Amino acid sequence: MSPPAVRLSMPGSLRYRAVAVRVVAEACRLVSRPDAEGDASSPAYDLTHPFDAAVVSAFAEIFNNIAIHAYGRRGDGGIDIAIWVTDDSIEVELRDHGSPFDLSSVPVPALDELHEGGMGIHIARSLLDEVEYEPGPPNLWRLRKRLEAAPARASAGG
Amino acid sequence: MSSENFKVTTTADETRIQVRGMLDVNTAPTLAEAVDELMAKRPARVLVDLTALDIIDSSGVAVLVKLYKGIRAQGGQVQITGARDQPLAIFKLLRMDKVFAL
Numbered sequence: 301m302s303p304p305a306v307r308l309s310m311p312g313s314l315r316y317r318a319v320a321v322r323v324v325a326e327a328c329r330l331v332s333r334p335d336a337e338g339d340a341s342s343p344a345y346d347l348t349h350p351f352d353a354a355v356v357s358a359f360a361e362i363f364n365n366i367a368i369h370a371y372g373r374r375g376d377g378g379i380d381i382a383i384w385v386t387d388d389s390i391e392v393e394l395r396d397h398g399s400p401f402d403l404s405s406v407p408v409p410a411l412d413e414l415h416e417g418g419m420g421i422h423i424a425r426s427l428l429d430e431v432e433y434e435p436g437p438p439n440l441w442r443l444r445k446r447l448e449a450a451p452a453r454a455s456a457g458g
Numbered sequence: 459m460s461s462e463n464f465k466v467t468t469t470a471d472e473t474r475i476q477v478r479g480m481l482d483v484n485t486a487p488t489l490a491e492a493v494d495e496l497m498a499k500r501p502a503r504v505l506v507d508l509t510a511l512d513i514i515d516s517s518g519v520a521v522l523v524k525l526y527k528g529i530r531a532q533g534g535q536v537q538i539t540g541a542r543d544q545p546l547a548i549f550k551l552l553r554m555d556k557v558f559a560l
Contacts, residue, residue, distance in 0.1 A: 347513060364483045
């Protein structure tokens with residue numbers, strides 16, 4: 301596997317979450333809109349592309365999970381993030397040294413009811429092509445999403 | 459009550475909550491406090507305007523669900539409007555777009 305395009309290390313604290321989310325959002329733009337001129341100085345997020353919205357949503361939930369559950373909100377460990385981008389996909393790995401997590405124990409929520417919790421992993425799993433988890437140390441989350449081809453435009457008859 | 463991420467205004471007819479920017483694990487607790495204060499006043503009608511909301515996560519969704527369920531349990535009405543882009547995608551994923559009539 302080639303080296304990641306982006307590496308990022310930060311405390312496993314929610315205080316740094318927005319930094320990580322911003323970086324992942326910009327990495328998504330490299331895949332979804334490679335020809336667009338970036339404006340990383342904009343204070344607003346641009347998540348109008350479904351690919352960006354899906355990856356950022358999933359990544360943010362996994363970051364939450366690490367900071368809240370693996371590190372118990374203590375922020376006493378780090379998160380190492382690596383991002384690979386290709387023309388049509390993104391892969392993000394997150395490594396932490398907190399308490400391991402049992403991904404298989406997370407139930408699929410019943411969506412015919414309104415829930416006030418327990419939706420984060422469901423969001424991540426639903427929006428990505430792959431969510432893998434290997435308990436550590438270090439614990440490893442591997443997130444993958446492929447850019448869906450734009451639907452073919454209907455031809456104007458003939 | 460207001461913060462960087464939301465503003466609550468009350469008129470004779472309704473209470474309006476405008477949410478902007480990020481409603482996530484970091485900002486949702488402050489809105490949750492405002493929701494508790496609001497529910498103590500038993501408002502008859504609450505309008506939640508998400509037009510300026512850029513990103514929501516499961517913590518943000520949880521606060522809106524708490525608001526929706528709490529006010530309705532008191533016999534009040536809740537209308538949630540203006541969700542777009544990422545927040546709308548999350549509501550659709552969680553099948554809340556139908557409940558919230560988005």
